Amino acid sequence: MTKKSVAKEAEEILLATDMIKLGARLQVLQAETSLSYDRLARLYREVRGCSPPKGMLPFSVDWFMTWLPNIHSSVFYSVYRYLDTHTPAKKSRALVEAYRLYIEQADAGLGTPPGEEPVLSFTRAWMLIRFFDSNLVQLSHCERCKGGFIAHAHDPQTGFVCAICRPPPRAGKTRKRRATTAASKPVPVKTSDPLVPSDA
Numbered sequence: 587m588t589k590k591s592v593a594k595e596a597e598e599i600l601l602a603t604d605m606i607k608l609g610a611r612l613q614v615l616q617a618e619t620s621l622s623y624d625r626l627a628r629l630y631r632e633v634r635g636c637s638p639p640k641g642m643l644p645f646s647v648d649w650f651m652t653w654l655p656n657i658h659s660s661v662f663y664s665v666y667r668y669l670d671t672h673t674p675a676k677k678s679r680a681l682v683e684a685y686r687l688y689i690e691q692a693d694a695g696l697g698t699p700p701g702e703e704p705v706l707s708f709t710r711a712w713m714l715i716r717f718f719d720s721n722l723v724q725l726s727h728c729e730r731c732k733g734g735f736i737a738h739a740h741d742p743q744t745g746f747v748c749a750i751c752r753p754p755p756r757a758g759k760t761r762k763r764r765a766t767t768a769a770s771k772p773v774p775v776k777t778s779d780p781l782v783p784s785d786a
């Protein structure tokens with residue numbers, strides 16, 4: 587009979603707790619830890635004070651290709667890849683740390699009002715890494731800013747221009763609407779916008 591290491595289990599509980607706080611769905615926790623469904627559901631209720639949501643995970647590659655999700659996901663994935671490659675934080679730990687950094691950046695850029703969901707949810711961020719692992723998506727490099735952006739696997743790389751360098755016409759309207767919403771509430775407005783080039 588195999589006995590589970592207590593230290594390993596403690597580590598997994600801490601990891602699951604961090605993921606729940608960031609908004610992870612139960613299916614994500616099941617995939618990333620060896621904890622039982624019952625224990626994870628109990629942990630979820632303890633951390634969030636409510637039952638875990640039921641239903642399917644968002645399973646769409648195309649979502650990542652629309653312009654605003656594409657920018658957010660590309661920022662997240664670049665941070666994730668850096669952490670996973672160059673720091674002791676690997677795989678699920680890198681995911682947690684990268685998502686935290688993404689949230690910081692997204693908040694600084696858009697002045698996201700409290701309580702509003704970030705563009706990229708934790709579960710979608712996790713999904714994105716799985717899409718990379720199964721070669722459904724790739725990073726294409728923008729010929730203008732040289733940044734790496736998420737694209738369908740096997741999309742031609744030559745002549746690729748990212749959604750920051752060439753935003754769609756409706757991009758400004760969404761940003762303005764968000765800015766108006768943010769301005770109507772007493773939220774501290776931050777001037778730095780790391781998601782937008784400085785000459786924008």
Ligand SMILES: [Zn+2]
Pocket residue numbers: 728729730731732733747748749750751752
């Ligand atoms: Zn670009």
